[in-house]
Amino acid sequence: MRALVFDGKLEYCADYPTPVPNAGEALIRVCYAGICATDLEITKGYMGFKGIPGHEFIGIVEKCADESLIGKRVVGEINLWCGTCEFCIGGNKTHCPNRTVLGIYKKDGVFADYVTLPVRNLHLLPDSISYLEAVFIEPLAAAFEILEQVELKDKKVCVIGDGRLGLLCAQVLALTGCRLTTIGRHPEKLSILKNRGLRTRDNADGLGREFDVAVDCTGSNDGLNEALRIVKPRGNIVLKTTVADRGAFDLNQIVIDEITITGSRCGPFGPAIKALAEKRVDVMPLVDKIFPVEEGLAAFEHAAKKGVLKTMLRF
Ligand SMILES: [Zn+2]
Ligand SMILES: [Zn+2]
Numbered sequence: 531m532r533a534l535v536f537d538g539k540l541e542y543c544a545d546y547p548t549p550v551p552n553a554g555e556a557l558i559r560v561c562y563a564g565i566c567a568t569d570l571e572i573t574k575g576y577m578g579f580k581g582i583p584g585h586e587f588i589g590i591v592e593k594c595a596d597e598s599l600i601g602k603r604v605v606g607e608i609n610l611w612c613g614t615c616e617f618c619i620g621g622n623k624t625h626c627p628n629r630t631v632l633g634i635y636k637k638d639g640v641f642a643d644y645v646t647l648p649v650r651n652l653h654l655l656p657d658s659i660s661y662l663e664a665v666f667i668e669p670l671a672a673a674f675e676i677l678e679q680v681e682l683k684d685k686k687v688c689v690i691g692d693g694r695l696g697l698l699c700a701q702v703l704a705l706t707g708c709r710l711t712t713i714g715r716h717p718e719k720l721s722i723l724k725n726r727g728l729r730t731r732d733n734a735d736g737l738g739r740e741f742d743v744a745v746d747c748t749g750s751n752d753g754l755n756e757a758l759r760i761v762k763p764r765g766n767i768v769l770k771t772t773v774a775d776r777g778a779f780d781l782n783q784i785v786i787d788e789i790t791i792t793g794s795r796c797g798p799f800g801p802a803i804k805a806l807a808e809k810r811v812d813v814m815p816l817v818d819k820i821f822p823v824e825e826g827l828a829a830f831e832h833a834a835k836k837g838v839l840k841t842m843l844r845f
Contacts, residue, residue, distance in 0.1 A: 532845070533582050533642035534826040540573050542826050546582070549638060551646040557593035558604060558647060562820070563640045564665040565833040565841045566694065567749045569633070571773060573830065577635055584641035584843075585633040588655070588664035596649060605667045607651040607799055608632040624796050641826060643845055653799045656807045662820075665842060666813040667802045669695060672770070673702035674805075675797025676745060680766055682708040685742040690756050692719040692730075694816060694840055695770055696747035701811040703745070704728055711741075713756075716837055722815045734760055746770055751777045763787040768794050816840045 533546035551557045564586035572579045585608040591599045611618050611626035618626050632647065633639020655664055676682075676699065685708050689700045692714020700712040700723050711729045714720045720730040731737075737760050744761045745768040746753035757767045767789060784791065805811045818839040821829035826843055833841035 531643035532823050534584070534823070534830075534843075535581065536573060536583055537580050540583075540827060540830060542824060544824075546642060548644050549646045551593060554595070554650070555646045555648050556591045556596075556599060556604075556652060558589035558606070558645050558652075559592050560587050560589045560640050560643060560645055560845050561603075562661055562665050562845070563587040563843045564669070565829060565843070566669060568772065569641075570830070570834050572634065576772070579634060581633075582638040582640075582642045582645075583633045584639035585631070586665050586668045587640035587645070588661050588667075589640070589645065591652070592644070594649060599649065599652070599654075603655045603661075603664070604652045605655060605664055605799065605803075606632065606645075606647045606653070607671075607796070608634070608668060609796060610637055610648060610651065641823070641843060643823075653803060655803065658807045659803065662817055662842070663806055663813055666698065666816065666840070667799060667806065668796075670698050670702065670802035670806065670811065670813065671797040671799045672795065673699040673797065674801045675794050676703065676768055676770075677706065677801075678797065679792050679794055680743055680768060682706045682743060684708065686740060687711070687743045687745070688713060688737075688741040688757075688760055689745045689747055690734075690753055690760075691747035691749065692716050692723075693747065693749055695749070697722055697816055697839075698811070698813070699745055699747050699770065700728060701726065702805070705805070705810060708743075719837075719839070722812075725815075726812065739763070739765075741765060743768065749773065754779060758783050758789070761787075761789060764789070766790045766792055768792045770794055817842065820844050 531548045609624045610630045611623040612628040630637035687708045689712040744757035816839045820842045
């Protein structure tokens with residue numbers, strides 16, 4: 531099968547072996563896949579991953595013990611949990627210490643014609659969600675995770691960063707009716723939010739320490755410092771950024787001002803699918819460019835350029 535493979539260097543391979551599903555798994559033919567910041571970090575050494583990266587996708591089930599799934603359009607949760615440890619039994623499957631993670635940790639991902647995933651990780655898609663929209667379900671679920679973690683009702687909230695994840699988080703947080711501002715540096719990206727009636731700013735100048743919650747979606751080391759400048763004492767900073775190289779931080783302000791820092795990663799697929807199906811969020815303005823998988827290296831180069839939104843691979 532065709533695949534992008536990372537082994538210290540990302541390469542296109544035309545004849546990579548097709549994966550064989552284990553018991554309880556489905557073989558899925560990938561239709562479209564999205565390149566996200568995590569994939570770019572992986573090619574810089576994040577998680578020490580080797581193999582096929584990629585975790586945002588829509589595919590069609592080709593082989594599966596449950597024949598009712600064959601031919602169905604699916605998306606998949608990316609954490610492969612064991613189901614028997616204390617974390618799994620306690621309902622914290624995404625923190626299972628025995629887990630592998632699709633295209634991120636010890637499990638080949640979706641930048642290939644085929645991928646295997648446990649059937650329990652799969653979600654069927656309603657017809658009202660298009661192929662391209664479906665690619666955003668995984669990152670959209672990550673945005674919904676914030677709603678599981680922090681009470682936002684009536685709060686003054688700031689999303690910092692107008693990149694791919696920032697634009698998704700802003701739309702999702704806005705659904706709560708919180709008083710939301712998004713700070714970004716790209717007028718054309720902020721206009722996606724403005725067009726939906728959301729408040730935006732092109733910098734933090736003139737802002738005091740006035741937000742109950744600040745959400746760092748910058749994808750850079752500066753995001754936390756920026757959040758610390760605008761969050762109220764006893765406020766909450768939600769970190770969505772993972773970078774291969776985390777710098778050092780002065781933690782004193784966090785102690786003095788009793789700031790809560792909330793790490794936030796993968797989230798629930800159900801609400802993400804529902805919000806897309808009900809058209810309560812709009813991801814299509816985020817589609818930047820679609821490359822055939824053979825041009826995957828060019829796609830990665832494109833995705834790494836400043837200001838680019840969602841780059842996709844087509845199979
Ligand atoms: Zn991702
Ligand atoms: Zn487990």
